[in-house]
Amino acid sequence: LSAHMDGVEPCGGTTVIQKDGVLYSDGTTILGGDDKSGVEGILEGIRLLLEEGAPHGDIQILLTVCEEGGVNGSRCLDRSKLRSDVGYALDGEGAPGEIVVGAPGQKKYKIDIIGRTAHGGLEPEKGINSIMIAAKALADVKRYGRIDEETTCNIGIIGGGKATNIVPDLVTIEGDARSRNKEKLEAICKEIVDTIATSAEKYGAKAEVFVDNKYDSFSVAEDSDVVALAKAACAMHGFTPDITVTGGGSDANFLNAYGLPSVILGTGMANVHTVDEYIKEEDLYNSALMVHGILKAAVK
Numbered sequence: 001l002s003a004h005m006d007g008v009e010p011c012g013g014t015t016v017i018q019k020d021g022v023l024y025s026d027g028t029t030i031l032g033g034d035d036k037s038g039v040e041g042i043l044e045g046i047r048l049l050l051e052e053g054a055p056h057g058d059i060q061i062l063l064t065v066c067e068e069g070g071v072n073g074s075r076c077l078d079r080s081k082l083r084s085d086v087g088y089a090l091d092g093e094g095a096p097g098e099i100v101v102g103a104p105g106q107k108k109y110k111i112d113i114i115g116r117t118a119h120g121g122l123e124p125e126k127g128i129n130s131i132m133i134a135a136k137a138l139a140d141v142k143r144y145g146r147i148d149e150e151t152t153c154n155i156g157i158i159g160g161g162k163a164t165n166i167v168p169d170l171v172t173i174e175g176d177a178r179s180r181n182k183e184k185l186e187a188i189c190k191e192i193v194d195t196i197a198t199s200a201e202k203y204g205a206k207a208e209v210f211v212d213n214k215y216d217s218f219s220v221a222e223d224s225d226v227v228a229l230a231k232a233a234c235a236m237h238g239f240t241p242d243i244t245v246t247g248g249g250s251d252a253n254f255l256n257a258y259g260l261p262s263v264i265l266g267t268g269m270a271n272v273h274t275v276d277e278y279i280k281e282e283d284l285y286n287s288a289l290m291v292h293g294i295l296k297a298a299v300k
Contacts, residue, residue, distance in 0.1 A: 001045075001059065001291060002074070002089040002251045003038030004067030004264070008273050011077070024278045031277040033269035035074055038090030039063060040284055045291025056295050060084045064251055066145075070108070070214045074254040076276055086226035089252040097239035097287035098266025099230045100246045103253055104150065105176040105217035107189045111196050113137065113160075115205040117169040127167025128204050131160055134171040137199035137207075150175030151179035153188050153249060178247060180217045215249050218256035226261045227233065230298075233293025239286065242266070265290055 007030055015026040025031040042061060049056055060083060064073030092098050113134045118127030144153050153175065160171030173196060179185035188212060197207035220226060222243055234241045246264065255262035268283025 001042045001164075002064065002087060002255065002287055003042055003091060004035045004064045004251060005039065006065050006068050006073075007032045007034060007036075008068050010275070018281075021281050023279050023281060023284075025275060027275050029122045030273065030275060031279065033267070033277055033279040034272040035067070035091050035230070035267075035269075037267035037269050037279055037284060037287060040091045041265075041287030041291050043094075044284075045295065046176070048288060048292045049295050054296055055299050056112070057298055058083070067251060069255060070106075071249050071251060072253040075215070077254075082258060082260050084260055086229060086298075087252065087255045087260045088226070088230070088291075089250050089255065089262060089264045090267050090287060090291070091250045091252070092246065092264045092266035093269055093272060094242055094266030095239075095245065095268045095283055096266055096290045097234050098244060098264075099227060100243045100244055100252075100264035101222060101227060101267070102180050102245035103249060103264065104152075104216060104217040104247060105182060105185050105253070106176055106178045106214040106249050107175045107185060108212045108214055109174070109189060109193050110210045111173045111193060111200075112208040112210075113171040113173065113196075113200045114208065115167070115169045115171075118167040120165040120167050128169070129268035130171040130205055131168045132199055133203040133205045134158065134160070134173060134272075135202050137196045140199040141195050143188065143191065147179075147188055150181055151184045151188055151191060151247075153177040155192075164178060176214075180219065180245065182217060184197050185217070191260075192262040215253040216251055216257055218262075219295040220256070220261055220263055222263055226263050229294050229297045230263060230265065230290070232297035233290050236293040236297065237286070237289040237290065239290070260274070
């Protein structure tokens with residue numbers, strides 16, 4: 001049973017507001033349901049099981065750090081300590097009953113556009129303006145955003161320049177690409193970085209490209225044991241199973257890479273990574289019931 005303990009900014013000093021069965025922040029921070037709701041579901045689900053005195057097999061709990069920004073916590077765990085047969089990452093946006101059986105891999109890229117500095121007022125002709133060249137190179141990128149049903153890419157950060165009277169000699173462009181198909185992921189990442197690098201050089205600058213494979217995609221069969229137990233938990237507590245796929249990464253990506261068949265379970269978190277985030281109290285209770293049901297079903 002896995003969940004992550006970190007969140008995105010702004011996350012410090014959260015004030016929780018309860019209204020009509022829904023939990024919100026006060027609007028100055030995120031709520032942090034991503035992924036406090038997963039931690040709560042695990043702990044409360046196990047508490048219910050122990051309170052009943054119900055029989056159960058071995059249970060491993062994995063609470064990770066640094067999931068946001070690249071799933072770096074589970075990337076660095078000691079995989080030799082994983083002894084489980086199946087895994088569940090409580091980190092999905094759907095209501096309890098959601099069972100995510102596929103997620104994309106991700107590549108992050110950074111491209112440095114290197115020009116030449118000069119005084120912007122006295123001798124700008126001696127410089128090579130990396131900002132202007134970066135703009136032209138980005139304009140040559142034809143495909144971004146949603147590529148197809150399983151592939152996306154995004155250019156998310158651009159930065160450079162030191163002062164208005166200095167021709168800038170360095171601009172850095174950063175982005176990522178994701179796909180549930182490894183070949184498509186390789187292709188769209190290569191297309192973007194090659195386009196930007198080639199264009200930059202065409203316009204007189206140099207380009208240095210750095211690509212980091214953050215994590216691989218996973219796909220779990222719908223008739224697998226890990227899905228069957230989740231479905232049994234749904235039946236036990238009256239939830240409708242929703243077998244689906246997602247466009248984001250989670251600890252389940254690395255758990256599957258380590259040979260532990262794992263799916264993502266929905267906890268009901270909504271509008272995550274924004275100050276408008278919220279979660280229904282009912283979904284908190286039901287996440288615990290999903291964990292409780294899985295553990296009871298696993299005994300059978």
